[in-house]
Amino acid sequence: MNRKNLFGLTLDELIAELEPLPKFRAKQIAQNIYKHGKISFDEMTDLPKNLRAELSERYEIKIAELLTRLDSRDGLTTKFLLGFDGAAVEIVLMRHDYGNSVCISSQVGCQMGCKFCASTLKGLERNLTAAEMLAEIFFVEMFLRGDGQKLDSVVIMGTGEPLMNFDALIKMLRLLHEDYCLGMSYRKITISTCGVVPAIKKLRDEKIPVTLSISLHAPDENLRSELMPINSAFGLKTLLAAGDDYAQATGRRVTYEYILLGGVNDTEEHARRLAKILSGQLANVNLIPFNPVSERNFLPPTKSAVQKFFHFLNTHGIGATIRKEMGADVNAACGQLRAKFDGR
Numbered sequence: 083m084n085r086k087n088l089f090g091l092t093l094d095e096l097i098a099e100l101e102p103l104p105k106f107r108a109k110q111i112a113q114n115i116y117k118h119g120k121i122s123f124d125e126m127t128d129l130p131k132n133l134r135a136e137l138s139e140r141y142e143i144k145i146a147e148l149l150t151r152l153d154s155r156d157g158l159t160t161k162f163l164l165g166f167d168g169a170a171v172e173i174v175l176m177r178h179d180y181g182n183s184v185c186i187s188s189q190v191g192c193q194m195g196c197k198f199c200a201s202t203l204k205g206l207e208r209n210l211t212a213a214e215m216l217a218e219i220f221f222v223e224m225f226l227r228g229d230g231q232k233l234d235s236v237v238i239m240g241t242g243e244p245l246m247n248f249d250a251l252i253k254m255l256r257l258l259h260e261d262y263c264l265g266m267s268y269r270k271i272t273i274s275t276c277g278v279v280p281a282i283k284k285l286r287d288e289k290i291p292v293t294l295s296i297s298l299h300a301p302d303e304n305l306r307s308e309l310m311p312i313n314s315a316f317g318l319k320t321l322l323a324a325g326d327d328y329a330q331a332t333g334r335r336v337t338y339e340y341i342l343l344g345g346v347n348d349t350e351e352h353a354r355r356l357a358k359i360l361s362g363q364l365a366n367v368n369l370i371p372f373n374p375v376s377e378r379n380f381l382p383p384t385k386s387a388v389q390k391f392f393h394f395l396n397t398h399g400i401g402a403t404i405r406k407e408m409g410a411d412v413n414a415a416c417g418q419l420r421a422k423f424d425g426r
């Protein structure tokens with residue numbers, strides 16, 4: 083008999099599923115799974131033995147299958163490829179000096195077509211479910227607990243456009259935040275979007291103060307449309323207005339991601355235009371020197387171009403940081419491990 087997977091159900095869903103079991107039992111089970119990481123009913127020793135046996139017959143707690151793992155030489159980055167029902171999904175654990183962070187995927191493949199990205203080369207295969215996204219985070223939390231550590235923050239910036247998988251994303255975030263789950267503060271969660279403007283407004287209306295990170299990558303309409311097809315649907319002006327509106331409504335500073343592509347968008351003139359369009363916004367810019375992808379014909383910027391761009395923004399009223407390069411030796415840029423795995 084096929085056993086139903088309980089992982090990913092909210093407490094209300096567990097209560098409904100386990101009826102006529104009393105609600106407190108459903109809560110015990112939720113805490114056992116999410117808080118204590120028990121993925122076998124036998125380990126739930128606060129439940130009567132006969133109940134554990136009954137549950138094992140009808141249900142399972144299935145998380146994710148580890149397909150492969152790569153560790154960077156400096157030990158700071160670990161990349162995992164996880165399997166969910168035939169789909170392969172990448173996640174990256176980054177050990178920063180301010181805590182452990184995981185970057186998760188929201189879809190298998192991506193339909194958004196950004197020209198510098200490997201994840202979109204085969205289009206969208208499917209959305210990940212809320213349970214699968216939670217399982218990505220949970221996998222890393224369990225991995226860290228094994229080392230006596232914990233997960234401090236979550237970034238939804240891997241493969242896929244999270245706002246194109248909106249309902250599953252919101253369900254997962256709310257579950258992740260629950261006390262009976264990992265109790266993750268919304269402020270420790272960052273959602274990255276390539277600029278799906280109507281969904282940014284929907285996210286604002288959810289009233290969960292997650293940090294919004296908008297992938298900008300160009301300071302004018304023409305160049306952005308060349309690099310990111312989404313710009314033809316929602317132009318730069320509309321996107322910046324949506325970002326500003328999100329910042330005002332949540333009080334959270336919006337991060338604008340800007341991938342520096344050698345000779346394409348990395349000159350002082352580009353920096354000047356970027357400073358102009360962001361002037362007066364509650365925002366900061368995260369500069370990302372392009373990490374070469376064998377399937378894409380872009381070059382990394384020179385070190386001097388990165389420094390000049392950074393200096394220009396910071397001396398013209400725009401707070402900017404340069405993303406620390408982590409795990410280049412394990413292909414940390416999104417989609418690369420999966421693409422290699424698929425192509426074996």
Ligand code: SF4
Nearest residue numbers: 192194196199202242
């Ligand atoms: S950068 Fe993000 S949104 Fe753009 S194609 Fe890649 S995964 Fe999709």
